[in-house]
Amino acid sequence: MAVDYSLYLVTDSGLVPPGTTLEEQVEKAIKGGVTLVQLREKDTETKDFIKKAKKIHDLTKKAGIPLLINDRLDVALAIDAEGVHIGQEDIDVATARKLLGPDKIIGISVTYVSEATKAVEDGADYLGVGAVYDTSTKIPKNPPIGISGLRKILSYLSSVKTYIPAVAIGSVNLATARNVMHLSAVPGRSLDGIAVVSAIIASADPESTSREMLNMVKEAPYWMSVINDRTPSAILNDIPALLAKVQEEGPLVHQLINRVAINFAANVTLAIGASPVMSENIPEFGDLASVPSSSLLVNMNSAVPESLDRYIAATTKYNLQLRPVVLDPVGAGFSSLRREAVKTLLNRAHFDIIKGNEGEIFTVAGETSSMRGVDSTGNSTIEKKVHIAEGLATKEKTIVVMTGPQDIISDGLTTFVLSNGHEYLSHITASGCVLGSILAACSVVSKEDRFLAAVAAVLMFTIAAERAAVAPGVRGPGTFIPVLLDELYILKQMCANNDSSWLEQARIERYLLTT
Template sequence: MGKAAIDYSLYLVTGRELLPEGKDYYESLEEALQGGVTVVQVREKDTDTGEFVEIARKTKEITDKYNVPLFINDRIDVFLAVRPAGLHIGQSDLPLARARELVGDDALIGVSVSNVDEARAAVAGGADYVGVGAIWDTGSKDVTAKLKLAPEGAGVVLDVLEGVPSVAIGGIHPPNVPQLLHGSVSPVNRTALDGVAVISAIVSSADPRAAAAGIRAQVDSFKRARKTGNTQAVFSGAKAARTPKELIEQSAALMAVVRDNTPLVHQLTNNVVINDSANATLAVGASPIMATNPFDVKDLSPAIGALLVNFGTITDKAGMLVAGREANVNRKPVVYDPVAVGATAFRRSTSKELLSHWQPTVIKGNPAEIGALAESTEVASRGVDAVGGGFANPGSVVKVLARRKNAIVVMTGKHDYISDGETVLKTSNGVDLLEVITGSGCMTGTIVATFCAAARLHFLASNAAVENDSQLVQGDHLVGALAGVLVFNIAAELAAARPDVKGPGTFRAALIDELYNVRAADVLARAKVEVLEV
């Protein structure tokens, strides 16, 4: 009798103590199964054996009715009394080898893992699946002593699983499911989670059927997107290799999308560049809004075209946390500009906190900022400036970081490097005067956000049938990022060539003029783009 194949898409861990007042456990369970739960684990940490066996027996009757496999948490004796599909054990429970001896070869055994070493041991020991976590803080279990993995950490674990199925657990709720699924795709093997394990998001709900159905729809959407290639970042729709000419033409075409639709670009940016960033946004045909209050940004999110988070002065962290999460929920592009992230411990910890709360679509920075996120020592930071000789292979740096972060990465400088984790682009437009005005990099982020909004609008106009799908964000954001970089730098070239430009002051004013005047024909004629083999 072989082991049954399991659909791990929506894994419910029970928690009777979390039920809302007046809600019966068995009633809640059956409604959750009707909503799309595919696996159930009974967890009863403080229940005596007799009661646990009775709960497990009645639970199995209900799960059998829906042909859904049941697992018992930790307790071999309860497993042997009820004989469900399998057993789930943690790192402090019975060793995997001993558990296998007791339950037999036909039973499934899942193992909780929180790091790469534990995952390797589980695979070597013959675990049938692993529970990866805790991803975030959770009130359902005491994980205060453990390092929270966040989606990126889960992705690193997935790289060593060798085909063993995985579910993530810990602090998972409907608003962060898309971020988790997209952000945890493994950086090397490009494997994804098989499902998500939830407790309170379903158990605590007064309508567990609807709660389960909502999460299941998100998981199913992600899996569909993986099959079709239409997902965030490295799955952005760039299915086939494109020539520089094609990429430039696609970038230029987005200029009309911006001017025809006037997307609202929400910017939480540093107070040094607020005015310039707003004017740059207006100049290219979009509309800026600079709201920072957490209550404000939540209400604005459904209406925006894209979000820019530039934490140069880090005065609005609460708003940044809410804005990024709401943009993910509403499937809007998020451009993250971690200004001077490597300069101080506070900036590094703030960046980590932001990226644990939401998934960026594009990460844009100078070599020092990208180097800090990539944990490289090749380029150092001095305030907002990069110092040192530069990266030996900048294309490889952006490609590796894009795969790690599941985001488009844009590294600005004398040459700009852009990657989605597969394709690496090098652009060579721009002028030296950009280095002697404040905020040129920040304005680049503004224009990138504007054109990512256009990339999403273009996608939706061409794919109306999938507009309401629950993917994290839709659109070819590699082209969106490229268009933003090209438009900004070509406008700078046009500004610098004007006879009225005498230095930084006149150049700054001329730059806004040329962002207003630049047209698709200028991009087609002047863009310098290479596709690198990295």
């Protein structure tokens, strides 16, 4: 039997809602698209287990999908199930194979590359990888591995000559399924599916839940597509229309931002035609994310647990709705607390754009960085910075914006270096924070082309800064700030009037790394 691991249902009778049965939940889930079922009944006596297994097997045979039994080879043999799933502390794969024969499916749970290596050597038919996140359905022996842990095992599997399917398990639900499935992919290898427990078994409507989750597995999100081989001139031609669209649509920009930047960021957001919301109230995050023309800016002003919980809660809501999310990893390399916070965020969420200075982007990429507080003190070559930006963009399926004397923007395939801006930007607070606001606004109206959104936002901000710095009456940073707001507003109006003359100031080139 050919096995489709796309949506792998693992049962738990204790999660079945009142008024229904496990058999009814499984039947509805199969109608919704479940492709494989594992019967897991840890506390059931053998006689009752076999009885229940026969009922579930009748459903799976009718649907033409396999039924696997968790741990219990005796039950699998008694009902002639298609196979078993075993854990690291259960019977070994070789012995299970001798007892079940060559045609049965044998899967095994793995957490680390060493366990995956042994499973492959022992002849497992597939791997259940996890737990990805904390789960309430099973007490994990090991800490959750997150997206980064999945990538490690998939990287190993990409080097194995014999193809071994892999599914992710551990709090994979409607909020996490898309990120788990698509962010974990590495060059040459991706997951074959997701294993789901409570999200389906405990659902009031397991059929629709299964259908929605299968769509998340099968359909790649917009951020998986890359528009490559673009030239600076082509990008510049598209910028005025994009910025005019910001004013036309007035997108909602939800900002979790540094308190010293709130007023400035709100004013900048209004100046370019968008609408700022500075809410930190977790209960209303879902309502904000449900607004069709909305985006989220996570400005990592704090890495304490309560702030991190807030960031995760917000990104979860926006990721679920496929709304753009921008990450500004403020001071990421300054402390171990912030470095760990960044790792947690990348393990839990997808970010359409990651913006930071050299030290911050290097830290996010897992490289050694040099920082003093939230300021970068790095002085890497342009080649090194482009290399890091391209690698991070490819790994995280994102757009990287590395700010500095030269701004580097990369989607992993195309990299632009922008050389606009003014030194006054380095002498005022929150200049980087407000750039995040513009990036978030632009990403709403150019969701499928986030690279264009990033270039438009950076050029609008840096050219407005150049214009403001030479305006009459500007003598330094104090008089620069209000004129910067004026110039952003003026550029917005110029775009609305189809006037692109300001872009003649753009200093932009495509950068190609030498190999």
